[in-house]
Amino acid sequence: MEQKNKYWKGIEQLNNTPEYVQTKRNEFSEGLPLDEVISEKDFELSSNRRDFLKFFGFSVSAVALAACNNAPIKNAIPYVVKPEQITPGIPNYYASTCSACSSGCSVLVKTREGRPIKIEGNEESPLFQGGVCAQGHASILSLYDVERFKNAYVGGTESNWETLDKEVKAGLAKAQNIRIVSGTVNSPSIKKAVADFAVKYPSAKHVVYEPVSYSALIEANKQAFGKAVTPGFRFDKAKAIVGFNADFLGTWISPVEYTKQYSKNRRLTKENPTMSRHIQFESLLTITGSSADVRVPVKPSEEGAILISLYNKIASMAGAPALSNAQNIEKAGNIIATAAKELWDNKGASLVICGTNNIDHQLIVAAINSLLGNVGSTVDLDNYSYQKAGND
DSSP states (O other), X not given: OOOOOOOOSSHHHHHTOHHHHHHHHHTTXXXXXXXXXXXXXXTOBOSOHHHHHHHHHHHHHHHHHHTOOOOOOOOOOOOSSXXXXXXXXXXXXXXXXXXXXXXXXXXXXXXXXXXXXXXXEOTTOTTTTTOOOHHHHHGGGGGGOTTSOOSOEETTEEOOHHHHHHHHHHHHHHOSSEEEEESOOOOHHHHHHHHHHHHHSTTEEEEEOOSSOOHHHXXXXXXXXXXXXXXXXXXGGOSEEEEEXXXXXXXXXXXXXXXXXXXXXXXXXXXXXSOOEEEEEESSOOHHHHHSSEEEEOOGGGHHHHHHHHHHHHHHHHTOOOOOOOSOOOTTHHHHHHHHHHHHHTTTSEEEEEOOOOHHHHHHHHHHHHHTTOBTTTEEEEEEEOSOOOOO
């Protein structure tokens, strides 16, 4: 509803006395009378040249006066004894590990006079080979976030570290069951600190939680192969790849590492005259699906039936018993048959992956890779990944 009420700051403004008008003009409270200079018709000048220059000079002077404030003095203090590693104006680089997610990419941090200003991938990393995702690049901004806590807080109230340490120690001394909740920890130093903490407080347990769970993948490998691990997937060794809702080029497990591997078999060179074949079944459009040779949109409710159908076609070639499938997938029938043939033609050099957190689906995928002889080549359970350790 439109508000038509008009409000005044005082009696002077209501009466609009000449004194009030003059005071406003002296304080630059009124807008510039541009309507006296420029007409509404075709934006042509309605005043002479002298008046135009007068108004223009007034506006420039007003802007200049507004900037005439006392700026703080900043002194540049030279080194009395300059550190050997630091030369003013020359950046230093430090090798580190990105902690923006649990992938743990190897990075180089560019610093100037001790301040980190840029994150880049480490070219000497055998896994990530100089790559780092957008999240890693942007993580440098968190160091300069104005919303970061500058002090310790106790119960939502600003405090100091001495008080916080006392309250934490007192609480730990009284506690019977202590839980440390964190994401996947890759740092040996942090793992050692957690282990030392558990020695001092025997009731303490470390709970690893991932917001996007990969627990079904870990549990399926435990049931199928006896190892509760996230396998090391080798896309660089795969000639045929079939993915089910696994955006391994965008967000799944270790996208930077997988992108480097995947790209090796997607470029035609004299040394590599053939390309890998990639078929992607997915419910949402992803970077991986956009890069696939064949992308098949499927409903999440259809994924299990498609996996069973793919398993049965490969099992018939391998002479293994089939699984019962109550759901008939007609629209993807030909593509499933094509995928099964290409996987079978590249036994030991193929790969089937699934990004759904469903143990039954992951068990079928494990069975398919086992029939194809991929375990030990493209599915490495010995050199497994430490990147996703959360367990539901």
